[in-house]
Amino acid sequence: MLDPKIVRSNPEEVAELLKKKGYEFPVEQFVALEDQRKELQVQTENLQSERNTRSKSIGKAKAAGEDIQPLLAEVADLGSKLDAAKAGLNECQANLEDLLVGVPNIPDSSVPQGEDEDDNVEVRTWGTPREFDFEPKDHVALGEQDGLLDFETAAKITGSRFSLLKGKLARLHRALTQMMLDTQTAEHGYEEVYVPYMVNSDSLRGTGQLPKFEEDLFKLPFGDRHYYLIPTAEVPVTNIVRDEIVDAAQLPMKFTSHTPCFRSEAGSAGRDTRGMIRQHQFEKVEMVQMVEPSKSWDALEEMTGHAEAILQKLHLPYRVVALCGGDLGFSAAKTYDLEVWLPGQQKYREISSVSNMTDFQARRMQARWRNPETGKPELLHTLNGSGLAVGRTLLAVMENYQTADGKIQIPEALQPYMGGVTEI
């Protein structure tokens, strides 16, 4: 959520900044609601003040043994007036809340202008795409030739957009996960956490998936409410600090977690239907940081490096792109995507996304730290990034490390995790 004070004081300016994200902020509607709120709030608070004063005097009179009947008569209709005022105020505040909770984060000034992914800006590249002296296959062809990657059986078990890995390929998937976790914990200082894979709606509201993006989630009835399968570990991990005030000494908080991710992929019918690129269920090693506000931009660069380190260990060529305004997510102020080279598609494809959410999620979550300089609780900044998406890394390894006879060589960094296996 944006800071209501800032929105109130410069609604036009906020609207202008949000245009970069392709979002039209309803200035007039907001200002009208805000004016109404102010009036109703003052009115309600005056009535409350009056009730409090009078009730107190009744208490005093009673203690002094005086007759309180005349005083009771004076407050006779105060209650109903107050109820009416409160009801009006509540409704108005709910409307304002609904409006504000649907407004995306303001993009940072360094975010490139643009509408969609075609306008993203390449920041740097690493490595050189390998030259093949044969026609490289894509991961589907590679995996299906010996039945290690089996989409048909997965479809039988569940449906489309699920995958079944077998044997050494399943192990390679696990090896990647372990290598990523070990790197993030041992080399980059993250604390590993194991978290629930189902979350409540408060958590999703905190990180910004709700209320606007419910159709992207798997929703499970539970008693008289719902739980949701996590679309990313960002949700449970970031919500660790929801409704907390942490000491400055605890910052930065750096967590990493390996979880499955579940996405309904609503609205993506027909896109990336071949292979493991876009699945309802996939694994990811996530990095999350909670930092003091002045440090979040440095943290964004640092975290991007932490994701890059994995690709570098695997010697996978990639590029870093800065997302343009139109391609930025709802909660993000700035995002770098890492795109890995896929020989099967002759394209760079997203494999990680690292974002600074500034105080946007923290405000929704009321995640704060005590600033030693002011002694007051202030909002944290939150960041998250994939380090990395395991399924996509697996297929990147398959395609980049394939041999002419259809085998897959195991990158050196993974061999210790593969029990010495060097080729599949």
Added chain:
RNA sequence: GGAGGGAUGGCUGAGUGGUCGAAAGCACUGGUCUUGAAAACCAGCGGUCCGAGAGGGCCCCAGGGUUCGAAUCCCUGUCCCUCCGCCA
């Protein structure tokens, strides 16, 4: 699933329907003392909203209710703890 107990400020923890936003301790901040530190002593110290300010409102898990007045009484829900049962 059954039977009980609980939820109060950053933390621990008192609390009578009426100056209770709330004792006390810890933590924190400032001061005295000290070469310095510790200890001791003194003082300060919840959050949030509206307001230029004065000031005012709200918040004792959440939502309802009773009442002139609720942290305190009643109802519903959530979470935690203990015991029994079941269980990977």
